[in-house]
Amino acid sequence: MAGLFDDLPDDKNRFPVGNLFADLSTVRPQANPTSNLFADLSTVRPQADPTSNLAAGVLSRILGLIGDFVEGTARIGEQGGDWLESRVPLSGLTPEQLQQRQLEPLFKAAEWLQRQQQNINYRPTVDWDQVKDSPLNLPQTGTFILEQGVTSLPDMAASVINLPGYVLARTNDIAGERATNEGRTDAVTLGDMAKAAPGAVVEATLERLATRALPPGVVKGASALARIAKQIGLQTGTEAIEETAAYAGESVGTRAGFQGAEALDRAAAGGLVGGAIGGVTQG
Numbered sequence: 001m002a003g004l005f006d007d008l009p010d011d012k013n014r015f016p017v018g019n020l021f022a023d024l025s026t027v028r029p030q031a032n033p034t035s036n037l038f039a040d041l042s043t044v045r046p047q048a049d050p051t052s053n054l055a056a057g058v059l060s061r062i063l064g065l066i067g068d069f070v071e072g073t074a075r076i077g078e079q080g081g082d083w084l085e086s087r088v089p090l091s092g093l094t095p096e097q098l099q100q101r102q103l104e105p106l107f108k109a110a111e112w113l114q115r116q117q118q119n120i121n122y123r124p125t126v127d128w129d130q131v132k133d134s135p136l137n138l139p140q141t142g143t144f145i146l147e148q149g150v151t152s153l154p155d156m157a158a159s160v161i162n163l164p165g166y167v168l169a170r171t172n173d174i175a176g177e178r179a180t181n182e183g184r185t186d187a188v189t190l191g192d193m194a195k196a197a198p199g200a201v202v203e204a205t206l207e208r209l210a211t212r213a214l215p216p217g218v219v220k221g222a223s224a225l226a227r228i229a230k231q232i233g234l235q236t237g238t239e240a241i242e243e244t245a246a247y248a249g250e251s252v253g254t255r256a257g258f259q260g261a262e263a264l265d266r267a268a269a270g271g272l273v274g275g276a277i278g279g280v281t282q283g
Contacts, residue, residue, distance in 0.1 A: 067113035072172030074106035159208040170200035181256035199249020231278040239274025240267035
């Protein structure tokens with residue numbers, strides 16, 4: 001056994017085990033491959049480039065309405081249930097458990113729908129400011145009316161098919177804007193929902209009335225010109241009031257406050273689109 005290791009080299013440089021224990025201060029740390037996962041989200045590009053495709057715009061609006069309906073249901077159920085449980089304990093939940101979201105699946109579903117809407121990234125080719133800047137640019141104004149009219153089809157359909165559901169969806173959306181106008185970034189409250197509801201009810205009810213009046217023959221007139229004039233007046237008026245009601249729900253009593261100029265601006269945009277649609281359907 002004495003000569004068992006006699007043939008091994010004794011040159012330390014040829015047996016570099018010692019290098020494994022080199023001064024760690026000279027070793028450069030490897031980059032953390034997960035560090036970029038937490039990069040500033042403001043530098044992350046959108047998943048999709050903006051699109052002005054009208055079919056995408058309609059789908060985006062459908063997702064938005066469904067998302068608002070689901071989120072509104074979750075908010076009312078969650079906060080209403082917590083309020084009731086705090087006064088009439090029935091479920092046996094502890095105060096700590098009440099702080100947790102019991103309807104988390106609904107909130108997650110709403111968040112998923114909102115992400116899908118964001119991923120579509122619909123942007124109209126013409127906005128209201130462009131129309132105001134060039135009111136005599138008829139092709140541009142026509143494009144604005146077409147885009148706004150087509151992408152409002154889901155609202156029209158929802159108001160006729162399921163008015164209570166549409167009211168809830170609009171209440172949730174208006175309540176979110178209301179919280180923003182209050183300067184709050186926390187969750188929308190039941191108080192926000194309650195204050196937003198009247199505006200949503202007015203808006204949705206008039207949307208239903210105006211949509212049902214669109215088919216030819218519903219609005220009567222002594223002549224074709226009289227019928228067209230009545231329809232234009234009806235659609236212009238209802239759309240203007242709808243926009244004003246929604247804006248009032250977002251702003252009245254908030255820090256931002258109700259601004260008359262903003263209300264008139266929104267009413268004018270809605271009235272233009274509504275009147276044009278009314279005239280076309282009767283023409």
